Amino acid sequence: GENVEQHPSTLSVQEGDSAVIKCTYSDSASNYFPWYKQELGKRPQLIIDIRSNVGEKKDQRIAVTLNKTAKHFSLHITETQPEDSAVYFCAASIARGSGNTGKLIFGQGTTLQVKP
Amino acid sequence: SQTIHQWPATLVQPVGSPLSLECTVEGTSNPNLYWYRQAAGRGLQLLFYSVGIGQISSEVPQNLSASRPQDRQFILSSKKLLLSDSGFYLCAWSGRVQGFRQPQHFGDGTRLSIL
Numbered sequence: 629g630e631n632v633e634q635h636p637s638t639l640s641v642q643e644g645d646s647a648v649i650k651c652t653y654s655d656s657a658s659n660y661f662p663w664y665k666q667e668l669g670k671r672p673q674l675i676i677d678i679r680s681n682v683g684e685k686k687d688q689r690i691a692v693t694l695n696k697t698a699k700h701f702s703l704h705i706t707e708t709q710p711e712d713s714a715v716y717f718c719a720a721s722i723a724r725g726s727g728n729t730g731k732l733i734f735g736q737g738t739t740l741q742v743k744p
Numbered sequence: 745s746q747t748i749h750q751w752p753a754t755l756v757q758p759v760g761s762p763l764s765l766e767c768t769v770e771g772t773s774n775p776n777l778y779w780y781r782q783a784a785g786r787g788l789q790l791l792f793y794s795v796g797i798g799q800i801s802s803e804v805p806q807n808l809s810a811s812r813p814q815d816r817q818f819i820l821s822s823k824k825l826l827l828s829d830s831g832f833y834l835c836a837w838s839g840r841v842q843g844f845r846q847p848q849h850f851g852d853g854t855r856l857s858i859l
Contacts, residue, residue: 717787
């Protein structure tokens with residue numbers, strides 16, 4: 629079955645610096661890769677996602693890149709702010725076709741701390 | 745727009761007592777539904793998922809069960825809670841557009857403490 633590895637487990641950056649979180653997946657059939665942000669005590673919220681037919685997607689300060697050959701994808705946050713502090717989860721899924729379950733396999737999470 | 749409701753928000757139960765957590769989705773039909781558990785400071789563990797009424801798949805053997813009596817209702821149950829059942833329980837749904845499953849969206853969760 630699919631397995632997703634996420635690194636690093638913790639990341640501390642100064643406000644204004646960039647942060648990068650990396651994930652690798654094992655199942656080459658995976659074609660959908662969302663990223664979630666979870667603030668303390670709250671629900672995970674989708675912040676960006678990418679499908680396997682594109683290599684990069686950007687939304688303001690957040691970008692995700694995908695390397696299908698190497699089976700890894702990364703989250704990039706530029707100009708970090710204290711409110712970016714949270715736990716970030718990557719996930720992988722096979723998201724096409726009838727009868728598919730849409731199951732997400734999550735990484736272990738990265739705790740990002742942005743120091744003011 | 746679609747919304748997901750999960751209740752209660754917090755619950756304190758004694759060991760051995762029963763459990764029923766409910767999740768409902770509005771604004772969509774035929775969603776996929778999921779139950780996750782998150783231990784403190786840990787990742788998301790998928791417990792059950794459902795692709796339709798009465799269709800439940802279990803990911804982890806345990807003393808919990810799930811049911812889907814209606815299209816947009818998903819219930820997590822237990823007959824006798826264990827201490828290890830403590831955690832943050834999250835319900836999620838995903839829809840389908842043009843044959844592709846869409847992102848999963850989570851409810852606000854239930855924080856369950858077993859005493």
